[in-house]
Amino acid sequence: MSDSALSQPSRLNRLFPSGSFGEMIFRSLCFSAATLTLVAMAGIIVALAIGGWPAFKAFGFNFFLSSEWNPVSEVYGAAGPIIGTLITAFLALLLALPLAIGISVFLVEFCPRILARPIAVAVELLAGIPSIVYGMWGLFVLAPWFAHYIQFPLLIHVSPDTWLGKMVAGVPNGANILTASLILAIMILPYMASVFRELFLTVPAQVREAAYGLGATPFEVVCSVIIPYVKRGLIGVIMLGLGRALGETMAVTFIIGNTHSLPHSLFDSGSTIASTIANEFTEATSEMHSAALTALGLVLFMITFMVLIMARLLIGKRS
Amino acid sequence: MSSNLKRRFINKVFVALCSLSTLLAVGMLALILGSLIVNGAGGLHLSVFTQDQPSPGMSGGLRNAIIGSIAMCVVAMIIAVVLGIMAGTWLSEYSRNSKYGQAIHFLNDVLLSVPSILVGLFVYEIMVRPFHGFSAFAGAVSLALLAMPIVTRTTYDMLQLQPNTLREAGMGLGASQGLVIRSIIWKAAAPGLLTGGLLGFARISGETAPLLFTALGNQFLTLNMTEPMGSLPTTIFQFAMSAYDDWRNLAWVGALLIAMAVLTINILGRVMTRGGKR
Amino acid sequence: MTNKDNTVEDLEQFIAPPAAENLNLEARNLDFYYGTHQTLFNVSLPVERNKITALIGPSGCGKSTLLRILNRIYALYPQQYAVGRVLLDGKDILTDHDTLTRLKERGDTVTLDPLGDDISQIRARIGMVFQKPTPFPMSIYDNVAYGVRLHFNKSRQELDQIVERSLHRAALWDEVKDKLKESGLSLSGGQQQRLCVARGLAVEPEVLLLDEPASALDPVSTARLEETLMELKKDLSIVIVTHNLQQAARISDYTGFMYLGNMIEFCSTDRLFARPKTRRARDYLTGRFG
Ligand SMILES: Nc1ncnc2c1ncn2[C@@H]1O[C@H](COP(=O)(O)OP(=O)(O)O)[C@@H](O)[C@H]1O
Numbered sequence: 013m014s015d016s017a018l019s020q021p022s023r024l025n026r027l028f029p030s031g032s033f034g035e036m037i038f039r040s041l042c043f044s045a046a047t048l049t050l051v052a053m054a055g056i057i058v059a060l061a062i063g064g065w066p067a068f069k070a071f072g073f074n075f076f077l078s079s080e081w082n083p084v085s086e087v088y089g090a091a092g093p094i095i096g097t098l099i100t101a102f103l104a105l106l107l108a109l110p111l112a113i114g115i116s117v118f119l120v121e122f123c124p125r126i127l128a129r130p131i132a133v134a135v136e137l138l139a140g141i142p143s144i145v146y147g148m149w150g151l152f153v154l155a156p157w158f159a160h161y162i163q164f165p166l167l168i169h170v171s172p173d174t175w176l177g178k179m180v181a182g183v184p185n186g187a188n189i190l191t192a193s194l195i196l197a198i199m200i201l202p203y204m205a206s207v208f209r210e211l212f213l214t215v216p217a218q219v220r221e222a223a224y225g226l227g228a229t230p231f232e233v234v235c236s237v238i239i240p241y242v243k244r245g246l247i248g249v250i251m252l253g254l255g256r257a258l259g260e261t262m263a264v265t266f267i268i269g270n271t272h273s274l275p276h277s278l279f280d281s282g283s284t285i286a287s288t289i290a291n292e293f294t295e296a297t298s299e300m301h302s303a304a305l306t307a308l309g310l311v312l313f314m315i316t317f318m319v320l321i322m323a324r325l326l327i328g329k330r331s
Numbered sequence: 332m333s334s335n336l337k338r339r340f341i342n343k344v345f346v347a348l349c350s351l352s353t354l355l356a357v358g359m360l361a362l363i364l365g366s367l368i369v370n371g372a373g374g375l376h377l378s379v380f381t382q383d384q385p386s387p388g389m390s391g392g393l394r395n396a397i398i399g400s401i402a403m404c405v406v407a408m409i410i411a412v413v414l415g416i417m418a419g420t421w422l423s424e425y426s427r428n429s430k431y432g433q434a435i436h437f438l439n440d441v442l443l444s445v446p447s448i449l450v451g452l453f454v455y456e457i458m459v460r461p462f463h464g465f466s467a468f469a470g471a472v473s474l475a476l477l478a479m480p481i482v483t484r485t486t487y488d489m490l491q492l493q494p495n496t497l498r499e500a501g502m503g504l505g506a507s508q509g510l511v512i513r514s515i516i517w518k519a520a521a522p523g524l525l526t527g528g529l530l531g532f533a534r535i536s537g538e539t540a541p542l543l544f545t546a547l548g549n550q551f552l553t554l555n556m557t558e559p560m561g562s563l564p565t566t567i568f569q570f571a572m573s574a575y576d577d578w579r580n581l582a583w584v585g586a587l588l589i590a591m592a593v594l595t596i597n598i599l600g601r602v603m604t605r606g607g608k609r
Numbered sequence: 610m611t612n613k614d615n616t617v618e619d620l621e622q623f624i625a626p627p628a629a630e631n632l633n634l635e636a637r638n639l640d641f642y643y644g645t646h647q648t649l650f651n652v653s654l655p656v657e658r659n660k661i662t663a664l665i666g667p668s669g670c671g672k673s674t675l676l677r678i679l680n681r682i683y684a685l686y687p688q689q690y691a692v693g694r695v696l697l698d699g700k701d702i703l704t705d706h707d708t709l710t711r712l713k714e715r716g717d718t719v720t721l722d723p724l725g726d727d728i729s730q731i732r733a734r735i736g737m738v739f740q741k742p743t744p745f746p747m748s749i750y751d752n753v754a755y756g757v758r759l760h761f762n763k764s765r766q767e768l769d770q771i772v773e774r775s776l777h778r779a780a781l782w783d784e785v786k787d788k789l790k791e792s793g794l795s796l797s798g799g800q801q802q803r804l805c806v807a808r809g810l811a812v813e814p815e816v817l818l819l820d821e822p823a824s825a826l827d828p829v830s831t832a833r834l835e836e837t838l839m840e841l842k843k844d845l846s847i848v849i850v851t852h853n854l855q856q857a858a859r860i861s862d863y864t865g866f867m868y869l870g871n872m873i874e875f876c877s878t879d880r881l882f883a884r885p886k887t888r889r890a891r892d893y894l895t896g897r898f899g
């Protein structure tokens with residue numbers, strides 16, 4: 013399909029005849045393609061800014077502070093989705109991080125050799141499964157299970173006035189902040205675990221051996237030598253995982269309940285920026301509605317952009 | 332020595348926790364794949380590939396969505412591979428670590444993980460809104476924008492792996508730099524470049540969000556790139572969120588198909604790299 | 610080369626082995642395997658207390674492998690295994706289940722006298738310094754204190770003293786006393802290597818194993834390291850692998866010459882360098898191969 017260009021350079025050579033003029037064309041084409049990256053990046057920012065401008069102008073700072081999102085009365089306050097995005101992403105990270113470290117340490121340090129490779133490959137492959145698959149599983153399997161075995165019992169047995177009762181209040185249909193975070197966690201878990209594993213493998217064998225040679229236990233070697241050795245990269249990867257969780261659309265849209273008010277508990281339905289855009293953008297009838305959604309997009313872009321830049325700076329400095 | 336007993340105990344607990352988290356995660360992921368197969372495999376008839384998507388209550392398949400997905404992915408990949416390989420080549424061979432080159436490299440890495448829904452919004456703003464219509468071509472462009480950074484990055488990495496002696500040998504024979512790149516370096520790196528393409532392909536073949544408001548979706552079969560076009564992910568989304576059982580069943584079938592396709596492409600990519608390294 | 614060349618009887622004919630009561634560490638009849646690939650054949654090595662024992666021989670003859678058995682570092686890799694005995698002060702340290710099974714399979718009927726199953730304690734008593742410097746990603750102070758913190762509960766002052774003394778003994782104190790809080794990675798190669806020596810010394814091991822510790826060092830750093838070792842042997846026993854024959858001659862009391870996984874000759878350094886018994890050792894010492 014696409015690789016014919018690679019295996020037959022001779023045909024391309026006819027397209028770009030040798031000689032200084034052909035050279036210059038080839039080189040400029042490559043340069044333009046590279047510049048496209050910059051153009052795309054700038055384009056995303058400018059397009060979102062222009063598209064969202066009417067909403068920023070109409071609501072000003074209230075766009076971020078108000079949680080009233082009402083397409084009928086044309087009032088748009090994005091606090092609900094913004095908070096929802098942050099909560100679900102951080103919760104997902106909180107759930108996934110220890111597991112991811114556990115898996116990668118297990119694979120690098122403890123797992124019998126015959127098992128280590130297959131598990132590592134499986135984890136890596138799972139990292140590539142499209143998020144819509146995770147989302148569907150959340151909707152059809154996790155949500156009903158969660159409602160039946162967790163939400164109902166809690167609703168019945170825990171008084172709504174207690175601290176715990178307030179945490180778990182909500183419609184018992186399994187579509188809520190917590191299940192959305194769970195799905196997000198499951199989705200970023202294979203990704204983080206496999207990158208962590210690669211990172212841990214970059215620690216020179218001699219440094220590991222030196223630590224073991226002093227009589228350290230595997231736990232001590234992992235905590236005091238291996239993890240510090242790859243600290244920057246590790247934090248970078250955590251940021252990338254966070255970036256994924258922040259911007260993930262399909263895994264969340266299915267299961268978060270899609271209400272725009274501020275969530276009152278872990279078991280309350282909510283929304284994220286991405287899920288709101290995915291749900292409403294094609295149905296937005298008024299100019300202001302789509303402007304507000306585009307403005308939301310710009311907010312999401314700014315948040316993830318910051319996280320990604322930090323991640324890349326940290327990872328880039330690793331060597 | 333009691334502190335020593337404590338150390339060994341802590342270590343035991345740690346090993347147990349690590350094993351447990353692996354067990355938990357692998358079990359969970361097996362559960363997901365399992366329910367995908369249980370729910371999807373039953374509906375996997377030939378009709379899925381020969382009939383278009385049905386109205387609620389009717390029988391039908393996913394032909395229009397499958398073909399739409401393939402069409403948009405192919406167009407996207409052509410764009411992404413051509414541009415990505417050129418961009419990666421420039422970064423690796425021509426940029427000479429200039430400030431601009433480093434900036435592009437960095438931006439490409441960031442673009443790699445920009446939320447796909449924002450890419451969809453961007454393409455909507457530049458291609459759908461100005462021309463007043465959703466189109467398969469807009470969908471393909473948004474997918475291309477998602478695949479291109481991957482191809483660029485892999486191309487860069489693979490070209491960097493090629494030894495400088497190769498370049499010097501080629502130029503020593505009097506070939507120009509561009510000729511050396513096209514006739515020697517690309518050839519030597521071909522398996523790696525192909526892997527880059529496959530990785531990009533795997534990434535976009537399951538993408539849903541950017542298609543929602545670029546290609547939109549279409550319940551009829553079409554190959555016209557200027558019209559809205561159906562795709563597997565958007566159809567799955569629509570069907571899964573619906574209240575009809577047969578639509579939901581078809582959604583499972585579609586999800587199974589996508590998962591299988593992505594797995595196959597990824598495995599193919601791994602096999603290629605291994606073949607290339609040898 | 611066959612195993613017949615270095616049976617125990619043969620060895621005993623031409624070496625005056627260190628007296629048994631002076632042995633700090635001893636390897637007896639070791640075989641070693643990387644998977645199915647055998648790299649050591651019936652190797653024995655006595656290590657006398659407060660002496661420096663050097664291992665020489667061409668690359669790939671198994672010197673590092675032998676060293677890695679002595680403090681059981683090889684056990685980190687499941688596919689590597691040793692068969693034979695290693696005794697620390699007369700007590701067996703290769704007492705894991707696999708080794709025992711394989712000893713039986715080989716036909717050894719000795720009853721072992723195990724030191725205990727705590728590998729961490731064993732390694733604390735037998736320190737190791739590697740070919741490339743291996744500073745940990747932490748401050749110089751923390752590097753040296755690392756092993757002490759693992760094994761002992763020391764107060765802050767005691768720790769300070771131990772760190773200072775260890776750095777002194779490794780001849781590094783004067784260079785780093787003003788920057789103990791800086792990263793260990795910020796030192797030069799020679800300083801890093803001495804930092805690793807200090808780190809090993811801080812836990813007060815009885816035996817220190819060094820695998821070509823000077824191969825990455827410049828002549829000045831090498832000389833300092835040698836001085837350090839000569840100084841250290843007052844307190845502990847040292848086994849050093851080296852490619853540098855002059856170095857072995859200068860600092861060691863005993864030397865073992867290995868070839869293709871066999872211990873060809875082992876005797877006092879003076880004797881080996883003056884009158885090697887075997888042709889192979891003679892060829893190697895005169896630079897005819899390796
Ligand atoms: N990790 C390993 N896996 C397999 N074989 C190895 C490994 N390390 C060393 N060997 C083999 O063991 C033999 C002895 O190696 P080594 O002890 O490192 O030699 P020396 O330190 O004397 O140069 C060599 O033949 C080498 O090829």
Ligand SMILES: [Mg+2]
Pocket residue numbers: 672673674820
């Ligand atoms: Mg060696």
